[in-house]
Amino acid sequence: MDPRDLLPMGEISSRSGFAASAIRYYEAEGLIEAHRSGGGQRRFERSALRRLAFIRAASNVGLSIDEIREELARLPDNRTPTKADWHRISKHWRARLDEQIAALERLKSGLDSCIGCGCLSLRSCAFSNAGDWAAEQGPGARLLPDSMRKPHPTRRTAG
Amino acid sequence: MDPRDLLPMGEISSRSGFAASAIRYYEAEGLIEAHRSGGGQRRFERSALRRLAFIRAASNVGLSIDEIREELARLPDNRTPTKADWHRISKHWRARLDEQIAALERLKSGLDSCIGCGCLSLRSCAFSNAGDWAAEQGPGARLLPDSMRKPHPTRRTAG
DNA sequence: CCTTGAACTCAAGTTCACTTCAACTTGAAC
DNA sequence: GTTCAAGTTGAAGTGAACTTGAGTTCAAGG
Numbered sequence: 001m002d003p004r005d006l007l008p009m010g011e012i013s014s015r016s017g018f019a020a021s022a023i024r025y026y027e028a029e030g031l032i033e034a035h036r037s038g039g040g041q042r043r044f045e046r047s048a049l050r051r052l053a054f055i056r057a058a059s060n061v062g063l064s065i066d067e068i069r070e071e072l073a074r075l076p077d078n079r080t081p082t083k084a085d086w087h088r089i090s091k092h093w094r095a096r097l098d099e100q101i102a103a104l105e106r107l108k109s110g111l112d113s114c115i116g117c118g119c120l121s122l123r124s125c126a127f128s129n130a131g132d133w134a135a136e137q138g139p140g141a142r143l144l145p146d147s148m149r150k151p152h153p154t155r156r157t158a159g
Numbered sequence: 160m161d162p163r164d165l166l167p168m169g170e171i172s173s174r175s176g177f178a179a180s181a182i183r184y185y186e187a188e189g190l191i192e193a194h195r196s197g198g199g200q201r202r203f204e205r206s207a208l209r210r211l212a213f214i215r216a217a218s219n220v221g222l223s224i225d226e227i228r229e230e231l232a233r234l235p236d237n238r239t240p241t242k243a244d245w246h247r248i249s250k251h252w253r254a255r256l257d258e259q260i261a262a263l264e265r266l267k268s269g270l271d272s273c274i275g276c277g278c279l280s281l282r283s284c285a286f287s288n289a290g291d292w293a294a295e296q297g298p299g300a301r302l303l304p305d306s307m308r309k310p311h312p313t314r315r316t317a318g
Numbered sequence: 319c320c321t322t323g324a325a326c327t328c329a330a331g332t333t334c335a336c337t338t339c340a341a342c343t344t345g346a347a348c
Numbered sequence: 349g350t351t352c353a354a355g356t357t358g359a360a361g362t363g364a365a366c367t368t369g370a371g372t373t374c375a376a377g378g
Binding site: 167168169179183196199200 | 353356
């Protein structure tokens, strides 16, 4: 590996659009790797840029850092994704986006019916009911999937 | 106001589905009001239940506490929403949901085209580009509206 | 050699929407 | 009058995904 091919922090930061602090954070979290110069500064391989692009795409889809780490780890060799990998992964994400879209549509149609009634009833109005609205209807019928609920801090599965 | 008509914390909590701590928080944030018993305990008017229903509906749509406060304050009289208010407001929210749905659709179709190319190019691929992707196209062309971006902690409008 | 900007580390801070805790008081029932 | 669930306060904690700051070192140019 010719050291001449390695890129310093500033280069990676400006080209990827991530702040240096974010990149350091990703390295600490094990999402990317870096070599070190004699004096301890990070030197990145060019492939880190693709990995960062992948990270941005994943986070746009709504994946957490943990999920992104898993997704990257699932790649054989833990390598930067190739075209074939990307094909498979993006199908997976597409489904996730479809689910999010469907959830918002459900919310909207609930809202539509509430325009008519103007009720906001605590009992019957799915829109204002507590967390488990539209249960009963079986799984999949929820208005919002877990991935779209507010990431409430210390909430554990209610007893 | 007959004190007999006022509800204690536990009642409001169980009927609204909010934890007592959440209700206290909302009061501290000025979203709801409460009378006090002689000994300093909260006593709520029945209308607080409707206000809480409104708060839940709003937060399901994705409004922040600040936005909910504003929305409530916009009601003439600062009263609990009537059917007519609800009609107007829910139209507003419907538009917001439509925007979110459209954003996800854009993201998905970007993903579709990326399945073909497998590029994840930092320059041309809208999916992996930094925050200002698809700018140039004018306002409204962004893949994700601000309301759907990750609420990045200490991010101020970049200079 | 000297300067200067880029980079380093580590700890602590930030936002949001609450929750949890500790220590104490109320109030309805018996 | 005693009991005890239910209520009170204020401070501190939570989790995610970084950022900020302080203090120090690196590396490239002149």
